[in-house]
Amino acid sequence: MLSVQSRRIFNRCSVRKLSTAVESKYLKKYPIGSEISGYKIERLEQVPEFNLVAVGLEHQKTGSKHLHIDRQDNNNVFSIIFKTNTPNNTGLPHILEHTTLCGSEKYPVRDPFFKMLNRSLSNFMNAMTGHDYTFYPFSTTNVKDFNNLMDIYLDATLHPLLTSEDFYQEGWRLENESTKDKNSPLTFKGVVYNEMKGQVSDSSYYFWIKFQEAIYPSLNNSGGDPSKITDLSHSDLIEFHSSRYHPSNSRTFTYGNIPLKEHLEKLDKAFIPFGKRPTKNVLKQPIDYTENVDTIVKGPVDPMLPLDEQYKTSLTWKAGVPTDIYETFLVKMASSLLMDGHSSPLYQELIESGYGNDFSVNSGSDSITAVNLFTIGLNGLTKEKAENLQEKVYEILRNVKNDGFPDIKVQALIHQMELSKKVENSSFGMNILSSLVPNWVSNVDPMDSLKWDDIITRFKTEYAKKGDALFKEVLDKYIIDKPYFKYTMEPNENFANEVKEEEETRLKKKIETLSEEDKQTVYDRGLKLLEKQEEQENLSCLPTVHVSDIAREVPFLRINNKYDNGIPIQSRLSPKTNGLSYFKGLKTIKSSELTEDLIPYLPLFSSCLTNLGTTSKSMADLENEIKLYTGGLSANFFTHASAHDPNEVYLKFGIGGVSLNSDFKKMLSLWEQLLLDTNFDNIAKLSTLIKSCTADNLSDIVSSGHSYARSAAISKISNVGKVQELLGGIENIKFMNEIAKFESNGTLKENVIPQLKKIQEILLNSSGLQYNITTSKDAIKEQESEILKFSDRVNFKQPFSKNSYDLGKINTENLKNEFVKIPSHVGFSSAALNTASYSSKDSASLQILSQLLSFRYLHSEIREKGGAYGGGASLDALNGVFSFYSYRDPKPFNSLNVYDKSVLNNSINIKNEKITEEDLEQAKLTIFQRIEAPKSVRDDGMSLFNYDIDDELKQERRYELLDATLEDVLEVSDKYFKDDTIKSRVVIGHDTEDIKDSSDWVINELS
Structure with a gap:
């Protein structure tokens, strides 16, 4: 992945200086000034550090710009991008993004985008709305699939149907609560409407979007403010598409190994009918402040945190313009040195000191359209601290200017950037696209943004001459004693009720304007939309790949396994490691060693290893070493079942990291220090860590509520699910809230630290680790030797062994439904049941069933x-x-009923032949999207190492997936989904009024 820093380059020459042979090769392939299929080549850049050549072109008839990245990567990428400044806060570009994908002239079916998800082998398909742009990207390794999707995307964006029914479905509508009951109350409905209700329930998003609206009101809210979305009309949508979705207002992007000419022929054919239209790429500006500005708004509260410590405040300065790429790079470097990590001065003085509990979501350097914004903000403030933040920040910055930036931090940051470019990433093309688009639409040349080595070379030269004066100049030029924009969100206990009341009032006003004839129109419109949603469509116009395009067999990975002095080492040699070594250590834990009551402490323990420091080194010093010699260290606990028995549970502890081959020994030395010598008695650092871990729990739930609901539902019926819930579900959030109480009353030493030390003792006194190393042929011998030395030094008291974690039989009798109450304007739901083991033939058919249920029934309902x-x-x-799930759901309780009906409906449709062989094939294609997706070199062999699933078992499952019939699917449906099989149900949300019988429910309120 391209780091933020590696996207900023300064050189603007037409042809970069290449070696004579390479220059000749690419100039011959892409002659500057020549025309290919209606496009003129304007610029050519070789970027050897990423093994790519970038070609910049312009379509002669429309003026559309095209960027092609020629790279030997079969994961090809396409995107079309439009500049879409929104005139208001109705979410116009966001709703247009949804509706363009609901049918087009060439593909006049309902929602071809979602239909293509089941007719493709793409590993990424989406559409996204930014501040002032909308883009439509996909990636796939299949050439036929690429051509199909490119045709779909071009027709969808340039020739969408934009029917009123699609606008009402995807945007917003008034409709009877029960569509078929004319006398039921009228309510607001719509996919985007409910999506954005969910977004504004996330306190982090709400803070960020209101900050943007305050400092950059000219951009407007492109996603849409729910209170304004209901002002948008269908005619607004039509007009906006007509004015914005024109080739002259577009940019296109391709990446990979498909010849450029093939792309340009398709684009030229699609664009020729339009001609050229004058466009004004107006760069919207933020508010103009020559004096300090102080803005205060009210926001939501987190019931799990003290009310008087929920002020969020930020200070923002203008720091140059994105078109000055090198200056932007320096600003981002300064931001990182000031704020990132334990050794940074702002972290030490603002977070570690206890002034706040975390940086605010808008903190750091951000290039938005016409300006770079540099922000320092905090969460978890009292009112007094919020009011005095600017004095505190300026005091710190003046001290930093006087004391300077330590050279080791600068060198460590450079090392991180240089190492990141060596990491082979399976989504490299998509990452390049995502990094380029925001600035490309704002007139920053993407060719300049790719040239990483130029900027690093320039920086190293200037740093050698001027040292940290480079960053002091940034502070003087943009921040110290310069006007700032202060933005504060103060907690409002009544916020959720006020939002609900606003919606009710707005709805009432809408209804009051309706005559009886209007109400009849609303009712008829709802029935018409329902009829359209339920009609059986002819999808023959949609292209597709086929299961026959999927290889029945795939080559096995060459993985070496050996025992050396009783220590198991799995190794994988790859030419794609680019001089890096990827390391992982793993051990299984027995229930007789680590009791169940310690499981909730495990995530905190693993965080402690990389956050507390050791008894001999501060975390700041350790972090500098970690950044200087590695690409990062990580530790975690996870659980899984045996591939042959879901009731056989494994609890595992893993450590990992990546380094240059030459730094591998140093990386293991760092892990030795962390495992043996972490200072769990460092109460100050532990307090900071606990505050950070609990600062955004509500925001996490609101943004991923379906995952939390699913985890809670599974935990009631599965031992693996039970452990997963304790490690990372709502139960762990509740546990950490209790830990936070010990932190606040000063009793960590008595109530928490002994448990952390006990876990450390258990890990060191039990069985040793097994190891995985992925590296190059010339480095493997030395790295294996270093692993053996590391294992000897850590000195685990027992040899490695694999042991399951025995939790006994889980009781699933008399289970009650669970409702988790949170302040959210939409809900989430899930239901779960136990089925078959991974190795069972039933499992493949059950996976196909899950896809059939999703796209043949659940998506529609x-x-x-x-x-x-x-x-x-x-x-x-x-x-x-x-499991079943719903996300940002206005009717989560109704979705539980939908789950119950779905399997019965599916079985009936198979028997009645309404589900066809074509549906079966599409379900299989959806599954193979993930199986066939390219994998990074660091992931090779991990299914064997982590989960004991070897290539033979994966190949057997491949056969079962490819060969499964509708009869097999019907058989597992009847076998596992009997009456009252779905015993575990969970809803997360705000309203309990839909609970008909409270005796069937357990209600938990997070507070």
């Missing part, structure tokens, strides 16, 4: 009719659990 942002079914194949 939950998203199209129900208005939720998403919903579906999934199989956790390794752990043998089948």
